[in-house]
Amino acid sequence: MSHLPGTGKTVGILALQGGVAEHATLLESLGAQVRLVKKPEQIEGLDALVLPGGESTVLDRLTRLFGLRQPLMDAISGGLPTLGTCAGLIMLADRVEDPVAGQQTLGCLGVTVRRNAFGPQVNSAETTLGWGNPGNQVDVRTAFIRAPLMVRASAGVDVLARYRGEIVGVQQGKIIGISFHPELTGDTTVHRHLLSLT
Numbered sequence: 738m739s740h741l742p743g744t745g746k747t748v749g750i751l752a753l754q755g756g757v758a759e760h761a762t763l764l765e766s767l768g769a770q771v772r773l774v775k776k777p778e779q780i781e782g783l784d785a786l787v788l789p790g791g792e793s794t795v796l797d798r799l800t801r802l803f804g805l806r807q808p809l810m811d812a813i814s815g816g817l818p819t820l821g822t823c824a825g826l827i828m829l830a831d832r833v834e835d836p837v838a839g840q841q842t843l844g845c846l847g848v849t850v851r852r853n854a855f856g857p858q859v860n861s862a863e864t865t866l867g868w869g870n871p872g873n874q875v876d877v878r879t880a881f882i883r884a885p886l887m888v889r890a891s892a893g894v895d896v897l898a899r900y901r902g903e904i905v906g907v908q909q910g911k912i913i914g915i916s917f918h919p920e921l922t923g924d925t926t927v928h929r930h931l932l933s934l935t
Contacts, residue, residue, distance in 0.1 A: 742932040743769025746784040753799040755791020755824060759920035763928050777808040784935040785818040788825030790918055794837045796824055813845045818911040818934035826914040827852060827885050834888060846914050847891030848907060853883045866898050868926055878924045879917040886916060
């Protein structure tokens with residue numbers, strides 16, 4: 738078991754709402770210990786963090802309600818390897834092009850996102866994407882569910898995946914943001930990438 742990339746590592750999953758169980762199953766299959774994060778003190782001692790999909794406006798409200806907004810910002814900007822999927826990507830973004838009134842983000846990732854950009858034509862669609870730097874990509878089997886789109890990536894943000902020419906996967910330092918859901922297909926590529934940053 739020691740050859741698994743998650744062995745000896747504790748990965749937190751923000752567990753206020755959204756696709757928590759699927760991420761937990763995937764991370765545990767890679768040998769990681771999973772901690773469900775619902776309180777600020779549960780962030781301490783993590784090796785990595787996942788902000789799952791769900792409803793970005795609900796996650797925003799609950800994060801503030803539970804006193805997690807500032808502790809999350811501090812941990813992520815302090816270098817905690819973090820993966821945000823779908824709504825988690827929206828939470829990480831420094832700008833939302835079409836926010837709901839009062840919607841806030843953590844502002845840790847230099848991208849502008851458009852919520853539900855792909856619309857119903859890609860609703861629940863499974864597809865295969867190239868993942869990684871150009872010339873060194875691997876296939877990722879994944880799903881889009883009312884997915885956001887990254888309409889802008891700042892300097893210092895590496896684009897790791899595109900779909901139909903649009904940006905759907907990025908990395909900035911130890912922060913990974915993706916529009917899609919690899920946890921729904923069981924593809925471990927992106928989660929392995931996260932664990933490699935620990």
